Amino acid sequence: MDVRTEDLTVTIIYDNRVGVEGLKSAWGFACLVEGLEKTILFDTGADGPTLLGNMAKLGMEPSDVDVVVLSHAHWDHTGGLAVFLDVHSAVTVYLLESFPDEIGDDSRSRGADVIEVSGPAELCPGATLSGEMMEQGGIAEQSLFLLTDSGVAVVTGCAHPGIVSTVERAKQMTGQDVLLAIGGFHLFKDSDASVRRVVSRLQELDVRWAAPCHCSGDSAIQRFADDYGDAFLRCRAGIVIPVGKLLQTA
Template sequence: MQVKITNVYTNKGQKELHLKGAWGNSFLIEYPDDKILFDLGWKGKIFLQNLTHLGHSPNEISSVVFSHGHRDHTGSLPLFLKNRTITKPLSIYGHPSMTEPKKQKILGPIQLNMTYPNMDQIDPNKYQVHLNTDPVEIHDKLWTTGEILKRKEKDGTKKGLIHKINNTWKRDPLLDDLSLILEAKEGLIIIGGCMHAGLLNTIEHVHDQFKASGKKISTIIGGTHLFTSSPEDIDAIMQKIENKYQIEHFYLNHCTGTNAQTKFKEKFGSERVSSCPVGTQLSFEI
């Protein structure tokens, strides 16, 4: 059985295909009998335009999995639900802390609201929320990583990313960050929204999660939160990936950053490393 993965929303669009880019990420995972979305991007109108141009409808989607609660990955949810006209509720999967208040400090007192969207104006019968810290099988051979607590390497958190806990704003450890894993015949496919848990930490977590099966990680897709990493840190990350995991393919976008993408191509070659703009389609046999 073939599973198709299509990028629906990310920073880089493709104007010639009438696909717009905006900050955020969203992937469509398409089975012969089902369609699942991983994140929805920030701007609902752009997301829905891209989804339509790619030949899909909100009514065809059974489930949405959120990588974490930040608005650039969840913001399109209210408009997406308003455009669903079927009675069957949408299943929403994520971590228990994804809906907590979140902000990003920008300059001085300026803070950007990054909280999961307010759902007060949405009919609660339109969706069902499933929150879990453990890995969840969303569809055949499609899993969430669950919570990634083991973070020996640098992660993608920073002082400017804060959350409200016990009525106090503190640095956000982003425990809600998760990725998806597709068990393909060629190996494990990791799909990241942002990988705030850290690229190496996510890879190590997935390696441990599937250690008993003997399956190796073959492909990384999506955001890896390396855009604030130093050249030295990126070099070290690439070396560890090559020494321990020998990952064959990278399709990088969003918060990976252009510098990191360039360095990955220089290190691993353009046959192994590609950008992943809106409209990118990849197929895997499971």
């Protein structure tokens, strides 16, 4: 099941901040997973023009995408989907069963295959969805687990159920260490004390590298930068994270 791939990369397409000149930033998240049997667009940002514009500037072809995953039903993750499907609908869209029906219905009407899941699902060798996790108060979310010979990387949209819980689920599901966490960690409302607890918990769980972006929040991102040091990865629109190569060095 594990994939030996040096070529596995995650490229941030859409984020609150820009890491490469010429791209646009906006509140939201999307990234592209390449190097596996399937090319996976994980989340779609808040709007289609920014998503497609950034993809074009990064030299990505929408038609290369095989699978689209929506982490959760918030507008800043689903907003670019319709426009994306109008350009390229020959994809399988993975949603949670608990999403509002409109998202699946609209995607089908634009020509996409839609698979609604509640439990874990394998997208292709090396890429598995976490299954639905529920935040206290009720936002359902799924995350993406990338499995390699060297360990696991976790990709989150907003991590509403908690980045620590998500890493724990990945560890439990895969039986391997989670070495890298990428995405929105939803800490922008947390106190520094609470962020410190999250960082130290992730370090106790042996998460070697952290790439927080989107709703992680500026002060939490700075805390990760300080506490992770060289193992902090700056994560912004346009940044390519060489997941396969990185994990091999673990």
